Amino acid sequence: MVASSFAVLRASRLCQQDWKSWARLFVPPPLSTGGRTTWARTNATLSVEPEGRSCWDEPLSIAVRGLAPEQPVTLRSALRDEKGALFRAHARYRADAGGELNLARAPALGGSFSGLEPMGLLWAMEPERPLWRLIKRDVQTPFVVELEVLDGHEPDGGQRLARAVHERHFLAPGVRRVPVREGRVRATLFLPPEPGPFPGIIDLFGVGGGLLEYRASLLAGKGFAVMALAYYNYDDLPKSIETMHMEYFEEAVNYLRSHPEVKGPGIGLLGISKGGELGLAMASFLKGITAAVVINGSVAAVGNTISYKDETIPPVSLLRNQVKMTKDGLLDVVEALQSPLVDKKSFIPVERSDTAFLFLVGQDDHNWKSEFYADEISKRLQAHGKEKPQIICYPAAGHYIEPPYFPLCSAGMHLLVGANITFGGEPRAHAVAQVDAWQQLQTFFHKQLGSKS
């Protein structure tokens, strides 16, 4: 791993609105009636559809009924992650002439977002704890989202008129979760409801390691057999890694390809960030990979060597003097990796691959130059007579392009750098990118891997 001497920077200025007391939410203040319109309606109802529960990647229909005509209200949302960190959003609205408010038709007038954003109360959530990323660790439990309607336009002040609690699940009904401990492989396989076989996909996250299952579990709900694969910092795998041995990943590919519920002949790969870089290396060195989706990946080995049999790809040089400081006191490392066109030995030999590629690129990725890497891969593949990859670029989207409705993580601790860095992205554009990217990658995998036969 890259050694780090950077002190951890405190970037609390980035922390969004500091809500003084969560407890105050539940203690409505008395209504002032002296000469002012009293709007509060105790018969207001908040409806969320589907009712009670849904999958995290499903859109919701949110409406309030029983308000006064043109009544100003504030909607608030909140959830806690499994570490107890609170994420919240709020937006100001006005009811229509009939005392109704439908988020599919009414624009938000301000708050955490503005304009017509039916899912803004989810994607615009911000962590109370600075630089904290919304991560789902246990996919067998939902995130519980609390929604509230408050009288007036003061997010901390108005009387609460209605409330709803909605569970956002990560396992669609019937999806099976199977822990995998086969040979050296440490993973979790998610299988759609029977019967199979299903197109198979290996899912890889990035630096930090561990075993994140939420993307694989959601994708299994779309008809794929998806194996979330750990490669370090999990179970009996190494805590850190100097060299990424492709033989480990080969074992995982072979395991999935030979699974009785996985349709052949080849499988798909999905990787983000370092996971995208690894996906590219797997597609270059290993057999049996028909399709790969790389989300903001690198074409160079970064931070560690990649090895397969007697070949090694050394990491690109770090350009420490290119690390910048943002006005928010974060490091910007986007210029801090040497180009693989200069450090040529660090360029992953993609030209050897017969895999079909889809690159999903956030054009405001500040982790590294994802768009440049995708373009260079495309040039290299075509120069070697290989199929031109599909590249989809998302303006103003940052590094962590997640499944729909995950709030943007625009900055945070980077374990490889050892400091808080900016990951880029503008919340609304990033939310749009996530919805599209999720659909695009499913369409791509269905086309390349075939639907279940």
Ligand SMILES: CCCCC/C=C\C/C=C\CCCCCCCC(=O)SCCNC(=O)CCNC(=O)[C@H](O)C(C)(C)COP(=O)(O)OP(=O)(O)OC[C@H]1O[C@@H](n2cnc3c(N)ncnc32)[C@H](O)[C@@H]1OP(=O)(O)O
């Ligand atoms: C010497 C100078 C160097 C100069 C360098 C110069 C240039 C470098 C230039 C460029 C470098 C770019 C290289 C980038 C390459 C790779 C890019 C990526 O891969 S981006 C990351 C993508 N990764 C993932 O998506 C996987 C994320 N997974 C994880 O992080 C972990 O699995 C985990 C979810 C955190 C779980 O792991 P674990 O159970 O072990 O976690 P812990 O609970 O023990 O926490 C560990 C650590 O993480 C902090 N943490 C935990 N949860 C969160 C959260 N939700 N949000 C923010 N932070 C979280 C936690 O506080 C712990 O931190 P600490 O130990 O400090 O307390």
